[in-house]
Amino acid sequence: MTPAVAQPLPEGLPGDRLSRIQIDRSCRQTVVWYMVSAVAWLLAGSLLALLASIKMHTPGFLADADWLTFGRVRPAHLSTMIYGWGSMAGVGVLLWLQARLSRVRLPLPLLLPVTVVIWNLAVLYGTVRILQGASTGIEWLEFPVEVLAFIGFCMAVIIVASVLMFVRRQVKHTYVSQWYLFGAVLWFPFLYILGVVLSEAGDVRGVAKAAANWWFAHNVLGLWFTPIGLATAYYMIPKVIGRPVHSYHLSLLGFWTLAIFYNWAGTHHLIGGPLPAWLVTVGIVGSMMMFIPVITVAVNHHLTMAGNFHHLRTSPTLRFVVVAAMSYTVVSFQGSLTALRAVNEVSHFTHYTIAHAHLGVYAFFTMMMFGAAYYILPRLMNTEWHSARWIRVHFWATSLGMALYWLGLTWAGWRQGEMMNDPNIPFLAIVEYTKPWLHSRSLAGVLMTIGHVSFAWLVWNLVRQRGAALIGPTLLKRRKSA
Amino acid sequence: MFLVYLVIWAFTLLAGASAVWALAWAVQTGQFRDFRAGAASIFDEGEPVGRVTDAFPGEGKHP
Numbered sequence: 013m014t015p016a017v018a019q020p021l022p023e024g025l026p027g028d029r030l031s032r033i034q035i036d037r038s039c040r041q042t043v044v045w046y047m048v049s050a051v052a053w054l055l056a057g058s059l060l061a062l063l064a065s066i067k068m069h070t071p072g073f074l075a076d077a078d079w080l081t082f083g084r085v086r087p088a089h090l091s092t093m094i095y096g097w098g099s100m101a102g103v104g105v106l107l108w109l110q111a112r113l114s115r116v117r118l119p120l121p122l123l124l125p126v127t128v129v130i131w132n133l134a135v136l137y138g139t140v141r142i143l144q145g146a147s148t149g150i151e152w153l154e155f156p157v158e159v160l161a162f163i164g165f166c167m168a169v170i171i172v173a174s175v176l177m178f179v180r181r182q183v184k185h186t187y188v189s190q191w192y193l194f195g196a197v198l199w200f201p202f203l204y205i206l207g208v209v210l211s212e213a214g215d216v217r218g219v220a221k222a223a224a225n226w227w228f229a230h231n232v233l234g235l236w237f238t239p240i241g242l243a244t245a246y247y248m249i250p251k252v253i254g255r256p257v258h259s260y261h262l263s264l265l266g267f268w269t270l271a272i273f274y275n276w277a278g279t280h281h282l283i284g285g286p287l288p289a290w291l292v293t294v295g296i297v298g299s300m301m302m303f304i305p306v307i308t309v310a311v312n313h314h315l316t317m318a319g320n321f322h323h324l325r326t327s328p329t330l331r332f333v334v335v336a337a338m339s340y341t342v343v344s345f346q347g348s349l350t351a352l353r354a355v356n357e358v359s360h361f362t363h364y365t366i367a368h369a370h371l372g373v374y375a376f377f378t379m380m381m382f383g384a385a386y387y388i389l390p391r392l393m394n395t396e397w398h399s400a401r402w403i404r405v406h407f408w409a410t411s412l413g414m415a416l417y418w419l420g421l422t423w424a425g426w427r428q429g430e431m432m433n434d435p436n437i438p439f440l441a442i443v444e445y446t447k448p449w450l451h452s453r454s455l456a457g458v459l460m461t462i463g464h465v466s467f468a469w470l471v472w473n474l475v476r477q478r479g480a481a482l483i484g485p486t487l488l489k490r491r492k493s494a
Numbered sequence: 495m496f497l498v499y500l501v502i503w504a505f506t507l508l509a510g511a512s513a514v515w516a517l518a519w520a521v522q523t524g525q526f527r528d529f530r531a532g533a534a535s536i537f538d539e540g541e542p543v544g545r546v547t548d549a550f551p552g553e554g555k556h557p
């Protein structure tokens with residue numbers, strides 16, 4: 013899998029500034045390994061997802077082996093996707109962006125590749141333990157506690173690398189993406205440590221434990237995935253279309269309001285639960301305040317794109333990134349509304365929440381990582397993607413699959429919630445009602461998996477350098493004359 | 495219980511203090527001044543404003 017036959021580095025730019033290509037080369041080993049590992053976990057997670065999805069409408073499917081029961085494949089799906097695919101792709105993109113934005117080489121060239129190996133082994137071990145039935149039973153923290161030590165070590169190395177890059181940076185301005193990335197890198201380890209300590213220390217029980225659990229899970233989304241996703245959008249959109257972000261002022265306001273408000277919102281996952289009412293109200297207020305960063309980001313990205321939407325036809329990166337950025341707005345609006353007690357009364361405990369969850373982790377975050385991969389990987393491998401057709405298959409299969417997933421379960425989930433609140437409707441009638449929609453989710457899952465396989469095929473060929481070679485620091489630059 | 499309190503308070507103080515520190519640092523080093531330069535900092539002589547930098551393989555008419 014080792015990419016790279018060492019090639020002589022081209023001359024740097026005038027002065028002592030490193031050229032873009034030198035920086036990209038320095039990231040090659042670490043970032044490509046993170047991304048390739050992430051893609052492998054994406055495939056594993058998709059398989060587990062399909063199993064979980066099919067079991068919801070056909071419970072007898074592969075139910076004879078205990079390690080394939082719903083109670084195990086579902087958390088295994090969540091954990092492989094969140095800690096394998098999402099986090100590893102996120103770390104790869106984060107390291108590359110930081111090196112580029114600071115205009116320095118990626119530091120720790122020996123230690124960082126080691127973290128890829130450790131991270132992979134940790135996720136593999138955790139997933140096997142879940143399938144063996146040794147899950148901790150705490151949502152989002154199903155991996156055994158030992159995994160913390162390994163991922164914690166990797167994160168410590170990643171923090172050191174981030175700080176080194178920042179300290180050595182060759183640019184005067186700290187670009188808005190760097191704010192987000194620094195936030196993510198510093199917040200996540202604290203969240204993870206606190207999350208594990210609070211749920212494993214025997215003193216925290218019952219309601220307090222649930223509150224700690226959801227404070228953690230919510231912040232993994234809001235203070236880890238969200239900032240990495242937004243940092244990517246803030247870099248890729250202006251960079252691809254060649255136009256500075258519309259309002260830099262707004263972009264900084266968006267960062268600081270996210271940092272201030274997001275971590276208050278965790279208790280909105282427990283609305284209606286036996287928590288002190290004020291604690292839930294705090295979460296709801298936090299969710300409402302989120303309108304500020306969300307609207308700020310949405311307006312800013314839209315105005316940056318204004319007049320440039322025609323590039324969607326020609327740029328794969330932009331397609332994925334813009335779909336992701338638009339999904340961010342939608343999922344956040346939906347989330348803020350869902351946090352209102354009147355709405356949550358209906359939607360909680362239904363498929364509606366699952367639809368929202370995937371609009372966030374898939375349509376926003378996963379699509380953003382796909383977009384970033386289309387930009388980053390060719391530059392690291394010095395090779396062009398081998399097929400435009402497979403990229404189109406990837407885009408349309410995942411987009412249509414995601415749309416079907418969200419529309420079907422949002423509609424069915426809402427109806428399901430209304431019916432559950434009506435004491436005259438027998439429970440089994442509601443189960444029957446949802447079945448066709450669960451089938452449509454499985455269909456959506458097949459479409460999305462087709463997309464993932466196409467993507468994996470493209471990445472595989474790229475890593476084997478089976479595409480046209482790129483020359484010069486910019487992709488496709490030589491075609492300028494053509 | 496001691497461990498729990500220790501971790502919670504350590505986290506709260508560290509996270510809070512680092513945010514205040516970052517904000518103070520940003521104000522002092524002029525990160526909130528000259529927004530135009532901030533927005534332009536991702537472009538340079540090699541890839542100036544106005545250059546489109548991504549296209550489907552084999553189909554890019556521009557750059």
Ligand code: HEM
Nearest residue numbers: 233280281299302343344347348350351360365369372373
């Ligand atoms: C302002 C932004 C957002 C708000 C106010 C919000 C609100 C909510 C609420 C109230 C729930 C709980 C629903 C219930 O259980 O009844 C929820 C669940 C969820 N949200 Fe969001 N959301 C926001 C953005 C996002 C984003 C950006 C993502 C993904 C990156 C996301 C991913 C999820 C997931 C995965 C769940 C399900 C968690 C689980 O049950 O395992 N949300 N959200």
Ligand code: HEM
Nearest residue numbers: 058061062064065090093098365366369373378457460461
């Ligand atoms: C092939 C596409 C996918 C399919 C078919 C799929 C399917 C499923 C299913 C069936 C569940 C269980 C729902 C339930 O318990 O009612 C689930 C939960 C979940 N999946 Fe996926 N999934 C896919 C992709 C992803 C990706 C890429 C991610 C993360 C990046 C992800 C993150 C999650 C999370 C966080 C939950 C828990 C949601 C909650 O508790 O509210 N999924 N998924």
